[in-house]
Amino acid sequence: MKAIVIREGGGPEVLKLEDVPDPVPADGEVLVKVEAAAVNHYDLTQRADPGDAVPLTPGVDAAGTRVDTGERVLVTGKQGAYAELLAAPAELVKPIPDSLDFGAAAALGVAYKTAWAALADGGLNRGDTLLVQAGSSGTGQAAIDIGRHLGATVYATASSSKHDRLREVGAEPLDYEDARLDGLGADVAFDPVGGRAFQRSLAALGRGGRIVTPGALDSPQVELNVWALIGTGSRGQDESCPRDAHDARRL
Numbered sequence: 001m002k003a004i005v006i007r008e009g010g011g012p013e014v015l016k017l018e019d020v021p022d023p024v025p026a027d028g029e030v031l032v033k034v035e036a037a038a039v040n041h042y043d044l045t046q047r048a049d050p051g052d053a054v055p056l057t058p059g060v061d062a063a064g065t066r067v068d069t070g071e072r073v074l075v076t077g078k079q080g081a082y083a084e085l086l087a088a089p090a091e092l093v094k095p096i097p098d099s100l101d102f103g104a105a106a107a108l109g110v111a112y113k114t115a116w117a118a119l120a121d122g123g124l125n126r127g128d129t130l131l132v133q134a135g136s137s138g139t140g141q142a143a144i145d146i147g148r149h150l151g152a153t154v155y156a157t158a159s160s161s162k163h164d165r166l167r168e169v170g171a172e173p174l175d176y177e178d179a180r181l182d183g184l185g186a187d188v189a190f191d192p193v194g195g196r197a198f199q200r201s202l203a204a205l206g207r208g209g210r211i212v213t214p215g216a217l218d219s220p221q222v223e224l225n226v227w228a229l230i231g232t233g234s235r236g237q238d239e240s241c242p243r244d245a246h247d248a249r250r251l
Contacts, residue, residue, distance in 0.1 A: 003083035076109030126151030
């Protein structure tokens with residue numbers, strides 16, 4: 001079969017189309033004919049620095065058909081998606097409806113699993129206000145979609161050229177340095193960016209607000225102003241007890 005193979009780290013030029021042996025599914029695995037594969041941020045990071053894992057075929061999300069039954073499926077969480085065939089554990093293979101094309105299905109895996117897990121940890125509820133940083137990213141668009149599905153009011157940041165896209169997916173667009181972020185009163189801030197954006201996420205939280213993060217597209221090193229963390233929680237409280245554990249912003 002044909003597959004993309006990486007033999008060294010680098011840019012897109014290190015992705016080489018090669019002939020490789022067909023995978024042989026082990027016990028409990030399913031063989032899938034790949035029709036579409038997703039490009040996740042994880043794939044870009046791995047391509048840039050694969051370490052000692054080379055040679056490898058990247059990609060962890062693919063959509064296609066089961067070779068044994070012809071059923072249309074999504075495979076998520078199995079390395080080697082950039083190939084004509086992929087053998088994956090049966091528990092990682094999920095059926096998809098005929099109404100969903102393969103390209104859209106392949107984009108659902110890592111992005112939606114990541115966003116769903118983060119927002120579930122954040123306790124997002126109907127009627128809440130959700131801030132999504134980097135809203136035009138894969139996980140960002142998934143977070144917007146899930147937030148709207150759960151009945152939240154969604155704001156999202158992106159560069160101004162991407163604001164129309166944010167409106168299309170149902171979020172109120174904001175620039176990364178928008179003054180409206182301060183005091184937004186968000187119940188949950190979904191922040192996959194880190195770096196300078198983290199402080200803006202913190203400033204956007206309301207009482208009892210939570211920040212959830214699946215990683216750092218910018219820098220994993222962030223600054224934390226403790227007064228910003230507890231400030232709104234203590235406002236209006238008895239001066240003898242300036243911090244209220246139930247009202248202070250939570251990470």
